[in-house]
Amino acid sequence: MTSPTMVNAYTPGAGNLSAEDQARVARRARLLGPAYRLFYETPVHLVRGEGVWLYDAEGKAYLDCYNNVASLGHCHPHVVAATTRQSAIYASHTRYLNDTVLDYAERLLATFPQALNHVMFTCTGSEANDLALRIAFAHTEGTGVIVTENAYHGVTLSTAAMSPSLGAGVPLGAHVRTVPAPSDGQFTAHVQAAIHDLQRHGIKPAALLVDTIFSSDGVYADPAGFLKPAVEAIRDAGGLFIADEVQPGFARTGAAMWGFQRHGLIPDMVSMGKPMGNGYPVAGLALKASVIQNFGNRARYFNTFGGNAVAAATAMAVLEVIEGEGLRANAASVGTYFRDGLLALAQTQDSLGPLRAAGLFLGQDIVTDGKPDAKKAARVVNRMRENGVLISATGPQGHVLKIRPPLIFRPEHVDHVLDSLTAALT
Amino acid sequence: MTSPTMVNAYTPGAGNLSAEDQARVARRARLLGPAYRLFYETPVHLVRGEGVWLYDAEGKAYLDCYNNVASLGHCHPHVVAATTRQSAIYASHTRYLNDTVLDYAERLLATFPQALNHVMFTCTGSEANDLALRIAFAHTEGTGVIVTENAYHGVTLSTAAMSPSLGAGVPLGAHVRTVPAPSDGQFTAHVQAAIHDLQRHGIKPAALLVDTIFSSDGVYADPAGFLKPAVEAIRDAGGLFIADEVQPGFARTGAAMWGFQRHGLIPDMVSMGKPMGNGYPVAGLALKASVIQNFGNRARYFNTFGGNAVAAATAMAVLEVIEGEGLRANAASVGTYFRDGLLALAQTQDSLGPLRAAGLFLGQDIVTDGKPDAKKAARVVNRMRENGVLISATGPQGHVLKIRPPLIFRPEHVDHVLDSLTAALT
Numbered sequence: 001m002t003s004p005t006m007v008n009a010y011t012p013g014a015g016n017l018s019a020e021d022q023a024r025v026a027r028r029a030r031l032l033g034p035a036y037r038l039f040y041e042t043p044v045h046l047v048r049g050e051g052v053w054l055y056d057a058e059g060k061a062y063l064d065c066y067n068n069v070a071s072l073g074h075c076h077p078h079v080v081a082a083t084t085r086q087s088a089i090y091a092s093h094t095r096y097l098n099d100t101v102l103d104y105a106e107r108l109l110a111t112f113p114q115a116l117n118h119v120m121f122t123c124t125g126s127e128a129n130d131l132a133l134r135i136a137f138a139h140t141e142g143t144g145v146i147v148t149e150n151a152y153h154g155v156t157l158s159t160a161a162m163s164p165s166l167g168a169g170v171p172l173g174a175h176v177r178t179v180p181a182p183s184d185g186q187f188t189a190h191v192q193a194a195i196h197d198l199q200r201h202g203i204k205p206a207a208l209l210v211d212t213i214f215s216s217d218g219v220y221a222d223p224a225g226f227l228k229p230a231v232e233a234i235r236d237a238g239g240l241f242i243a244d245e246v247q248p249g250f251a252r253t254g255a256a257m258w259g260f261q262r263h264g265l266i267p268d269m270v271s272m273g274k275p276m277g278n279g280y281p282v283a284g285l286a287l288k289a290s291v292i293q294n295f296g297n298r299a300r301y302f303n304t305f306g307g308n309a310v311a312a313a314t315a316m317a318v319l320e321v322i323e324g325e326g327l328r329a330n331a332a333s334v335g336t337y338f339r340d341g342l343l344a345l346a347q348t349q350d351s352l353g354p355l356r357a358a359g360l361f362l363g364q365d366i367v368t369d370g371k372p373d374a375k376k377a378a379r380v381v382n383r384m385r386e387n388g389v390l391i392s393a394t395g396p397q398g399h400v401l402k403i404r405p406p407l408i409f410r411p412e413h414v415d416h417v418l419d420s421l422t423a424a425l426t
Numbered sequence: 427m428t429s430p431t432m433v434n435a436y437t438p439g440a441g442n443l444s445a446e447d448q449a450r451v452a453r454r455a456r457l458l459g460p461a462y463r464l465f466y467e468t469p470v471h472l473v474r475g476e477g478v479w480l481y482d483a484e485g486k487a488y489l490d491c492y493n494n495v496a497s498l499g500h501c502h503p504h505v506v507a508a509t510t511r512q513s514a515i516y517a518s519h520t521r522y523l524n525d526t527v528l529d530y531a532e533r534l535l536a537t538f539p540q541a542l543n544h545v546m547f548t549c550t551g552s553e554a555n556d557l558a559l560r561i562a563f564a565h566t567e568g569t570g571v572i573v574t575e576n577a578y579h580g581v582t583l584s585t586a587a588m589s590p591s592l593g594a595g596v597p598l599g600a601h602v603r604t605v606p607a608p609s610d611g612q613f614t615a616h617v618q619a620a621i622h623d624l625q626r627h628g629i630k631p632a633a634l635l636v637d638t639i640f641s642s643d644g645v646y647a648d649p650a651g652f653l654k655p656a657v658e659a660i661r662d663a664g665g666l667f668i669a670d671e672v673q674p675g676f677a678r679t680g681a682a683m684w685g686f687q688r689h690g691l692i693p694d695m696v697s698m699g700k701p702m703g704n705g706y707p708v709a710g711l712a713l714k715a716s717v718i719q720n721f722g723n724r725a726r727y728f729n730t731f732g733g734n735a736v737a738a739a740t741a742m743a744v745l746e747v748i749e750g751e752g753l754r755a756n757a758a759s760v761g762t763y764f765r766d767g768l769l770a771l772a773q774t775q776d777s778l779g780p781l782r783a784a785g786l787f788l789g790q791d792i793v794t795d796g797k798p799d800a801k802k803a804a805r806v807v808n809r810m811r812e813n814g815v816l817i818s819a820t821g822p823q824g825h826v827l828k829i830r831p832p833l834i835f836r837p838e839h840v841d842h843v844l845d846s847l848t849a850a851l852t
Contacts, residue, residue: 006726024523031531032733033544033715034722038521045523049516067518069730075514084510088501090475091705092493095464097450097471105457118459123549123707124731130582137583155729156556157563157584169724274730279517281549281707281731289459296460298595300432303581304495304700305550305707307458 005167007374007398008039008381015042039392041382049074052406052413054390065391065417068247068361068404071275072321079278082317086310094121094307104312107319109286111257113266116286121307125246125273126154128283129209131301132242132269133158135287138295140238142204143175146194150181150396152216153209153244162209165216165396175203181217181396188229195237205239212259213248218395219356219363219402221253227263240291243267246283247361250275251322251407254332254359262358278318282311327407335359338403338414345418349425351376362403363394374398383424389417431593432463433800433824434807441468465818467808475500478832478839480816491843492816494673494787494830497701498747505704508743512736520547520733530738533745535712537683539692542712547733551672551699552580554709555635557727558668558695559584561713564721566664568630569601572620576607576822578642579635579670588635591642591822601629607643607822614655621663631665638685639674644821645782645789645828647679653689666717669693672709673787676701677748677833680758680785688784704744708737753833761785764829764840771844775851777802788829789820800824809850815843 010025017025024045028036044062048055051073054062064074072079086100094101105119122128137143145162147153152165160166161173172178177197179190191208198205208230214220231241248259249272260267268291273283284307295301305311322328339357342364346352351373353365366377377393380401384391394402405413436451443451450471454462470488474481477499480488490500498505512526520527531545548554563569571588573579578591586592587599598604603623605616617634624631634656640646657667674685675698686693694717699709710732721727731737748754765783768790772778777799779791792803803819806827810817820828831839 009726021523024525024528027528027532028523031528031535031544032520032546033713033718035546035718035725035727036520037726037728038523043523046518047516047524049518054516054518054522069519070517075517077514080510080513083513084506087506087509087705088503090473090480091496091501092472092475092480093495094458094462096480097447097454097464097469098473099450102450102453102457106453109457118457120458120461124553124729126729127550127553127582134583134586155727156553156582157560158582160560160725166725279513279731279734279736281734281737287459292459292461299461299586299592300435300463301461301581302463303550303552305705308705308707310705311707 006037007394008378008392010038010040010043015040017042021045040385044385044390052409061388063389063413063416065389065403065405068252069274070279071250071252071407072278072318072327073406073408076278076321078321079314079317083280083310083314086313091308091310093304095302098309100309101307101312104316107316112270112286115266115288116270117289118287118292120285120287120301121311122283122285122303123281123305125271125283126156126159127303127306128246128271128273128285129153129159129244130156131285132209132271133207135269135292135295136207136240136242138298139291140204140206140240142206142239144177144198144203144205144239145173145175146177146179146191146205146208146234148181148210148214148217149178150217151178151211181214182220182226187226188233191230192233195233199237205234205237207240207242208234209242209244211244211247212263213253213358213361215247215361215402216394218400219361221262221356221358224262225264227260228265231265240268242269242271244271246271246273250318251328251331252359252361252404254328254335257328259358276318277311277314280311280314281305282315322407325408331359331407334409334411334414337411338362341414341418345422349422351425360405360407360409364401364403366399366401372397372399377401380421380424384420387420387423389420433820434465434804434818436464436466436469441466443468447471466811470811478835487814489815489839489842491829491831492818494678495700496705497676497678497833498704498744498753499832499834502704502747504747505740505743509706509736509740512739517734517736519730521728524735526735527733527738530742533742538696538712541692541714542696543715544718545710545712546727547708547710547737548729549707549709549731551697551709552582552585553729553732554672554697554699554711555579555585555670556582557711558635558697559633561695561718561721562633562666562668564724565717566630566632566666568632568665570603570624570629570631570665571599571601572603572605572617572631572634572660574607574636574640574643575604576643577604577637607640608646608652613652614659617656618659621659625663631660631663633666633668634660635668635670637670637673638689639679639784639787641673641787641828642820644826645787647688647782647784650688651690653686654691657691666694668695668697670697672697672699676744677754677757678785678787678830680754680761683754685784702744703737703740706737706740707731708741748833751834757785757833760835760837760840763837764788767840767844771848775848777851786831786833786835790827790829792825792827798823798825803827806847806850810846813846813849815846
């Protein structure tokens with residue numbers, strides 16, 4: 001099942017917009033055209049960000065519990081300083097020798113298991129997943145790809161064709177198979193069935209590609225280790241396992257730097273993006289040396305902006321902050337505090353159904369009489385926005401609150417969110 | 427005919443590298459893997475850029491006559507200031523209302539004919555061309571694409587499949603047809619033949635996609651207007667014309683802001699990238715409202731970093747500099763000075779064959795006895811690098827000197843390049 005329309009999208013003409021913001025929405029449609037969407041029943045007009053806070057044009061503060069790009073907090077001074085410093089010195093690309101990108105590559109690879117010993121740089125997570133496909137196709141000489149039913153892996157032609165969450169208007173590729181989200185303990189069996197179906201159609205399996213926290217499927221982190229037999233199944237069929245860490249990566253799940261680590265496995269490739277530069281467009285792909293041989297023999301890779309010196313210096317600053325401010329440990333402890341707070345609230349709030357979480361990535365089902373209730377979830381999301389807390393909803397039915405605060409969140413921020421949620425529910 | 431190997435690529439083990447740079451090359455291969463390439467027989471280790479100059483680790487200066495990203499000169503202070511200012515204030519995405527991206531969109535669209543009235547933002551030229559394909563497929567319900575024989579349009583799976591210059595190891599799509607570079611006055615006839623061939627195979631033509639200065643084919647700008655009947659042919663067949671302005675755009679050709687303007691036509695879509703942020707990863711697609719309707723009805727478009735507030739502020743600063751410093755006019759006048767200088771030099775240098783140029787984009791054939799000589803071109807490129815001038819070579823046979831200096835080039839810089847070229851030829 002896929003969402004025909006986007007969860008938490010603004011409906012033009014609706015909402016409670018000022019005359020100025022109505023004009024802004026009209027100007028936006030005139031300039032950017034009909035494919036762009038805004039968030040919320042009443043869109044937010046934002047002008048400033050600092051730490052966990054975003055501010056609108058009237059100075060109203062919003063606690064950011066959603067944006068996983070500014071993962072160190074908005075406009076983190078150490079990162080801004082790195083961007084500024086390097087932009088003024090040297091910004092060029094990877095076809096000249098320069099240590100900045102190599103120093104970053106080395107430090108980034110040190111966060112991975114040793115078998116993942118190369119890294120390639122792109123500008124976006126879409127490009128990273130797209131490159132992973134090219135490499136998987138070259139390595140396996142197959143084209144079959146298995147993704148989850150409500151997956152999102154990117155907006156390039158090839159990654160959109162394996163992103164069912166984009167809706168029925170974006171057709172899946174003929175070589176793509178979907179499996180249900182891992183909610184029923186049958187994930188490996190579903191993957192095996194998809195492998196058989198690909199083979200039955202004469203399509204050689206190339207890859208199992210999953211977001212290791214299944215963000216758009218509704219957040220599935222447990223039981224730890226459930227991915228491992230599915231990965232063995234795709235490898236037995238000659239395919240690769242690509243971990244999409246664009247959302248769970250860079251310490252968000254608290255227990256580890258990367259989401260796949262909770263499953264006790266080593267992917268063949270790992271794509272990353274969003275929080276990698278805390279807002280600067282930088283993304284990449286870590287991979288095993290064996291996997292890139294065929295591609296490297298036949299093709300070269302150059303991404304004009306990918307791995308440029310400013311990208312590398314900025315991304316290096318992000319790693320320094322994650323390590324220097326102890327943000328993995330903070331994501332773990334504040335994530336636990338958040339989860340416990342939601343579980344406690346669920347004792348008195350019947351609308352709070354199952355909660356799935358790892359560190360500071362939380363998926364909270366909204367239910368009525370125990371059944372998924374997307375309308376109520378939308379109401380909660382929009383009431384919280386009115387109360388100055390930004391979250392969103394996700395999942396194939398749109399009833400899962402998607403909560404992804406910056407990794408610098410503190411317990412008092414969690415209390416603020418829980419108060420806002422309580423008010424929105426009552 | 428395609429180049430099996432990359433023109434002007436470093437051959438590992440060759441060259442005249444210091445022990446330190448040998449170690450750097452080895453470290454690079456260990457970290458980035460086998461798909462990355464360096465420029466030159468002896469790669470350059472660069473650490474600083476300022477204006478038209480790049481500097482290596484020993485302080486040696488190189489006159490940059492190649493990098494069309496830092497089109498305003500390296501580390502332009504007005505652009506760096508804009509990046510710095512906006513990075514510290516607000517950096518978020520297009521799903522909130524924010525004027526920065528709208529102000530930029532408006533100013534950017536003002537540089538286009540009125541019919542191109544929407545703009546969509548990506549991070550790279552690859553993503554812009556990839557998005558153009560998705561939109562063309564949705565609009566035409568066809569998939570056939572026509573490109574030139576040595577075209578380069580990007581590194582995503584779908585754009586690489588229509589980039590023959592990437593070499594025989596990167597297969598073209600079954601729905602892709604190539605036409606010879608426009609060197610024989612038969613461009614329209616070739617496009618018509620490709621249309622017929624697509625139709626004969628039951629493939630509906632979706633687009634003719636060309637770099638309007640045919641950069642990787644060897645630089646073809648004249649006669650002005652030659653593209654127009656080819657564009658009419660693809661439209662007659664129900665397809666769209668996509669102008670890839672990633673290289674010629676933003677005033678490089680001198681006569682106009684966009685390369686297509688010399689051909690007296692209005693494209694259906696225009697992709698842009700490289701110089702758009704003078705090094706910051708920002709790119710985009712300008713298009714006619716009619717073209718995006720089908721796509722907008724079925725799909726939404728969101729690019730996490732595309733059109734973020736820092737990208738928009740940085741790109742705005744680039745437009746301000748192009749206009750404020752009169753760089754289009756400078757590209758025209760210094761480009762003419764450059765062309766005249768090369769033509770004069772050709773009077774005494776038999777190795778200088780035909781020259782093709784528009785503004786500060788020049789393609790100079792290197793010949794022996796009037797025949798293309800790629801080896802000699804490589805020798806010239808590498809001798810100039812030793813003499814502190816950076817250019818490269820291009821074209822299907824690799825014998826075309828590719829000269830693309832920053833738009834701030836002055837006549838004395840041209841004199842410097844011509845002196846270096848003369849020395850390299852003798």
